[in-house]
Structure formats: structure tokens, C-alpha cells
Amino acid sequence: MGARGTVAAADRGGPQLMLAWLESQGHWGFIHVSLAITLILVVADLLPPWLQQRKLKNELRARARREQHRTN
Amino acid sequence: MNPVWRWFHQLGSPPYFYRFATRWMPWFGLSALVLSVIGLYLGMAKAPADYLQGDSFRIIYIHVPAAWMSMFIYVAMAVNGAIALIWRIKLSELLFLACAPIGAMFTAVTLITGMLWGKPTWGAYWVWDARLTSELVLLFLYFGVIGLASAYDDVRQGARAAAVLGLVGVVNVPIIHFSVKWWNTLHQGETIRIMGKSSIDSSMLWPLLIMALATKLYFVFALLLRARGMLLEQERNKQWVREVLSPPQIAGGRS
Amino acid sequence: MSALRPYHALLARDLRLAFRRRADLLLPLGFAVLVVLLFGIALGGTPERLAPVSAPVIWVTVLLAGFLSLDGLFRPDVDDGTLDQWLAGPTSIVGLMYAKALAHWLLYGVGLTLSTPLLAMLLNLPAELLPVMLIALGIGTLGATQIGIVAAALTARLRRSGILLALIVMPLYLPLLIFGSGAVDAVRLGESPKAALLLLAAQTVLLLTLAPPAAAAALRIGSDNPP
Numbered sequence: 001m002g003a004r005g006t007v008a009a010a011d012r013g014g015p016q017l018m019l020a021w022l023e024s025q026g027h028w029g030f031i032h033v034s035l036a037i038t039l040i041l042v043v044a045d046l047l048p049p050w051l052q053q054r055k056l057k058n059e060l061r062a063r064a065r066r067e068q069h070r071t072n
Numbered sequence: 073m074n075p076v077w078r079w080f081h082q083l084g085s086p087p088y089f090y091r092f093a094t095r096w097m098p099w100f101g102l103s104a105l106v107l108s109v110i111g112l113y114l115g116m117a118k119a120p121a122d123y124l125q126g127d128s129f130r131i132i133y134i135h136v137p138a139a140w141m142s143m144f145i146y147v148a149m150a151v152n153g154a155i156a157l158i159w160r161i162k163l164s165e166l167l168f169l170a171c172a173p174i175g176a177m178f179t180a181v182t183l184i185t186g187m188l189w190g191k192p193t194w195g196a197y198w199v200w201d202a203r204l205t206s207e208l209v210l211l212f213l214y215f216g217v218i219g220l221a222s223a224y225d226d227v228r229q230g231a232r233a234a235a236v237l238g239l240v241g242v243v244n245v246p247i248i249h250f251s252v253k254w255w256n257t258l259h260q261g262e263t264i265r266i267m268g269k270s271s272i273d274s275s276m277l278w279p280l281l282i283m284a285l286a287t288k289l290y291f292v293f294a295l296l297l298r299a300r301g302m303l304l305e306q307e308r309n310k311q312w313v314r315e316v317l318s319p320p321q322i323a324g325g326r327s
Numbered sequence: 328m329s330a331l332r333p334y335h336a337l338l339a340r341d342l343r344l345a346f347r348r349r350a351d352l353l354l355p356l357g358f359a360v361l362v363v364l365l366f367g368i369a370l371g372g373t374p375e376r377l378a379p380v381s382a383p384v385i386w387v388t389v390l391l392a393g394f395l396s397l398d399g400l401f402r403p404d405v406d407d408g409t410l411d412q413w414l415a416g417p418t419s420i421v422g423l424m425y426a427k428a429l430a431h432w433l434l435y436g437v438g439l440t441l442s443t444p445l446l447a448m449l450l451n452l453p454a455e456l457l458p459v460m461l462i463a464l465g466i467g468t469l470g471a472t473q474i475g476i477v478a479a480a481l482t483a484r485l486r487r488s489g490i491l492l493a494l495i496v497m498p499l500y501l502p503l504l505i506f507g508s509g510a511v512d513a514v515r516l517g518e519s520p521k522a523a524l525l526l527l528a529a530q531t532v533l534l535l536t537l538a539p540p541a542a543a544a545a546l547r548i549g550s551d552n553p554p
Binding site for chain 2: 023026027028030031033034035037038041042044045046049050052053056057060061064065068
Binding site: 236 | 477481482485486488491494495497498499501502505506509512526530533537538541544545548549
């Protein structure tokens with residue numbers, strides 16, 4: 001591949017460079033990326049409901065505190 | 073059968089489900105985490121490299137359990153949807169809705185890890201083999217359910233409409249699988265087999281089974297988390313929510 | 328015979344309405360020709376490039392064109408309250424679904440299938456593939472209509488959202504597409520299309536059994552007597 005390969009890679013820009021780097025890392029590169037992406041997707045699955053509940057609970061607690069102050 | 077039915081009935085009561093979910097979530101989450109660490113360690117470090125594929129096959133320890141879950145969750149989702157439609161149980165509607173994003177996540181993981189496995193193994197990121205193609209269709213089936221449910225302003229109507237779609241989908245999933253496999257063998261022959269004809273050594277099998285269990289535990293954890301959140305949102309103005317979130321202060325500081 | 332009267336009436340009404348707006352009838356056909364035009368131009372217009380992809384292009388075109396007519400399937404009935412009247416009335420909703428599906432298939436399924444020779448000519452479809460193409464499209468569009476009424480029923484009360492309809496419908500179209508184009512492929516390779524056609528027919532029969540009840544249940548969501 002040599003010089004011609006790297007020139008062509010640079011021409012194709014960002015994503016191709018990333019892929020080319022990934023492919024040069026051998027099998028373990030793909031394994032690590034798989035683990036990383038899986039972790040990201042799991043966090044993406046868990047984060048929204050967790051944040052939504054936290055926000056809702058704070059909101060409701062604040063509202064309950066306000067009502068208590070009013071009745072006191 | 074009776075105590076089981078009674079427990080299901082209890083579970084349908086919102087405060088009971090809230091307490092149940094809050095109590096059991098940490099256990100499911102923790103055990104899922106521990107088992108995943110064990111399973112991945114065994115799979116990544118301890119299992120011997122495949123004589124044909126080298127180290128890249130280790131991705132199956134994520135890819136295959138994720139694929140199993142993607143299909144299992146769709147069926148579980150459809151069952152919850154059926155219960156919601158037939159018996160109008162609100163909890164089933166929430167469980168149904170909660171299943172969809174989790175299933176979609178597992179499907180996405182299956183697809184991406186499948187692609188990252190395919191490149192070092194067969195030289196291409198995407199191959200139109202039966203499994204990957206079926207998983208792609210499954211992803212769209214999940215998106216359809218999620219999209220339809222969220223298109224309705226009324227959450228309960230949206231859940232019921234999506235449940236009908238889920239049932240139509242679950243009947244079609246085996247047909248889609250069969251048709252894709254039929255199509256694949258016609259056009260590409262059985263040249264690509266994800267698991268391979270080689271019998272699986274037991275040291276390779278254990279991490280797989282551990283990961284399969286870990287993903288199921290994770291599913292219950294994520295399901296309880298999402299369902300609890302939706303329940304809280306729906307019941308936000310009820311008295312039991314007030315009591316659970318800010319326990320009433322009794323004079324003297326006892327609470 | 329009078330028991331079938333309400334279904335005949337619905338069928339007749341839908342067909343009459345469709346013919347009154349004759350321009351709308353030709354819409355799917357026009358769309359199909361447009362798509363074929365795009366493919367023809369993109370592929371350079373030469374028979375060598377068109378003929379190999381002619382059958383798949385016709386399949387995709389027919390499925391897309393049939394799908395176009397789905398959004399307006401139940402919306403007018405929802406909007407003017409006819410739907411709620413049906414739901415409150417004594418006639419079986421499932422029966423009405425069969426009538427609706429039949430009307431849709433006659434107008435769009437059969438119509439598009441009959442227009443296939445035109446599309447085939449534009450795309451240089453090999454002549455020996457035309458008979459199996461017509462049979463497969465006839466059966467396939469019947470199945471596709473069933474999928475369509477369920478999807479249309481599920482989205483009938485929603486604001487117009489075409490992409491959601493596509494998202495729902497396309498994965499379910501897949502087996503029909505696979506078996507249908509598989510049948511054409513078999514003839515192309517000199518084999519018998521019987522297996523593929525039988526699978527296509529089986530899928531369509533299954534849809535004919537399951538889809539109208541599903542559509543009926545879907546229509547009741549959001550009404551006063553939910554399923």
C-alpha cells in the first residue's frame with residue numbers, strides 16, 4: 001500500500017482515517033470498540049429514565065415542601 | 073396458582089409496584105453487573121482463541137447474548153401488550169412500553185457488534201446474511217412500536233395501539249426470519265455461519281451462558297427502572313406518591 | 328343476502344368515491360411511472376443495465392406506490408364522524424374491514440398489477456418473466472393491502488405522519504417482497520416458481536385472517552368502546 005495508500009486515505013478524510021486506524025489495531029481493536037459501544041448504548045438506555053425520575057422526584061418533593069409551608 | 077395470582081394482583085397496585093421495584097432493582101442491577109464482569113473476563117481473557125477466527129470471535133460474548141435478548145424482549149413485549157389489551161391492566165401497559173427501548177438497545181448492540189465482528193472475520197462490515205438482516209428488520213419493528221406509542225397524546229391509547237402493532241409484529245417475526253433465511257440461502261448459500269459447524273468447547277460455552285443470564289438480569293433491572301419512572305409520572309398527583317417521596321413529619325421528629 | 332348489505336354498501340361507496348376523484352386513482356400509477364423514470368435515467372437507459380434490475384425495481388415501486396394510498400384510508404371517516412357511527416352500530420367492524428380492504432385492493436393492488444406491463448416495457452423486463460410477475464404481484468398486493476389497513480387503522484386518529492406509516496409497514500412488507508421477487512427469480516433461473524408462490528400465497532392467507540380483526544381492534548382505540 002505504501003505512500004499511495006496513505007495519500008488516498010488522507011484524501012478520504014475523517015471517518016476513513018478512523019476506520020483505517022481501527023483496522024490496523026488487529027482483532028483486539030474491534031473487541032475493545034465493541035465493548036466501548038456496548039457500554040455507551042447501555043448507559044444511553046439507563047440514563048434517560050434515571051434522570052427523568054430524579055427530576056420528577058425533586059419536583060414533587062419541592063411541591064410537597066411548598067404545600068407544607070403553606071399549611072404551617 | 074393462587075398465591076402467584078394474588079402477587080400479580082398486588083403488583084398491579086401502583087404503590088406496591090413502586091416499593092417492589094425500588095426494593096429489587098439494586099439486586100438485579102448488581103447481579104447483572106457482577107455476572108457481566110465475570111462472563112466478559114472469562115470470554116475475553118480465559119477462553120482459548122478460536123482456531124479459525126482468532127481472537128475476533130470473542131465478540132460473540134456480547135453479540136450472541138444481545139441477539140437472544142433482542143428477540144426474547146420482543147416476545148416479552150408482545151405478551152405484555154396482549155395482557156394490556158385483553159385485561160386492560162395498566163401495569164402491563166407500562167411494562168409493554170418499557171420493553172421497547174430496551175429491546176431496541178439490544179438489537180442495536182447486536183447489529184454493531186455483528187458488524188465489528190464481520191470486518192476482521194469476513195472482511196466486510198456488512199454482509200447480507202440472515203441474522204444481520206433479520207436483526208435490522210427487528211430494529212425497525214421496535215422503532216415502529218416506539219414511534220407509534222409516542223405519536224399518541226394519550227399514553228394509554230398509545231400503549232394499546234402499539235400493543236396491537238406488537239402483536240402483528242410478533243406473528244410476523246418468525247415469518248420474517250424464515251423468509252430472510254430462505255432468501256439468504258437462495259442468493260448466497262450457506263457460506264456464512266455465525267456459530268460455525270465446529271462444536272463448541274465447554275470453556276467457550278460457559279462465558280456465553282453467564283452473559284445470557286447477565287443480560288436477562290439487566291433486562292429486569294432496566295424494565296423495573298423504566299416502569300417505575302413511568303408509573304411515577306402517571307400517578308404524580310396521587311396521595312401515595314406524596315407519602316412515598318416525602319414521608320409525613322410526625323411531631324417529635326419521628327418519620 | 329341482506330346480511331351482506333352494509334358491506335356491499337361500504338364497498339360501493341368507497342369505489343364510487345374513488346372514481347369521483349378520478350385523478351386520485353391515477354396517483355399511484357403516476358408515482359410508479361415516476362419512480363421507474365428515475366431509475367431509468369439513473370441507470371443510463373440501456374437495456375443491459377435495466378433488464379437485470381427490472382423485476383426488483385417493479386416490486387419496490389409497486390410496494391411504495393401502494394403504500395402512498397394508505398394515509399387517507401380511514402382519515403376521512405375519522406374526520407367526519409362516520410367511523411364512530413360504525414363503531415356504535417350493529418354491523419361487524421371486522422366485516423367492514425374486509426370490505427375496506429377489498430376496495431383498496433381493487434383500486435390500488437389490482438390497478439398497479441395491471442399497470443405492470445407498462446412498467447415492464449419501460450424497464451426492459453424479459454418477456455418470460457411477465458406472467459409470474461403478474462401472478463406474484465396480484466397475490467402480493469392482496470397481502471400488502473392487509474398490512475396497509477392495519478397500519479392505516481393504527482394511525483387513523485393521529486396527525487398526518489407519513490414516515491411513521493412507512494416505518495410500520497415496510498418491515499411487514501418484507502416477506503411478501505422476498506417471496507414475490509423470489510418467484511420471479513426462480514423463473515429467471517429456469518426453475519419452478521411454485522415454492523415461492525405458495526409461500527407468498529400462504530403469507531397472504533395468514534394476513535387475510537389476522538389483519539382485519541387487528542385493524543378493527545386498532546380502530547376502536549381512542550373511541551368510546553376500546554378493544
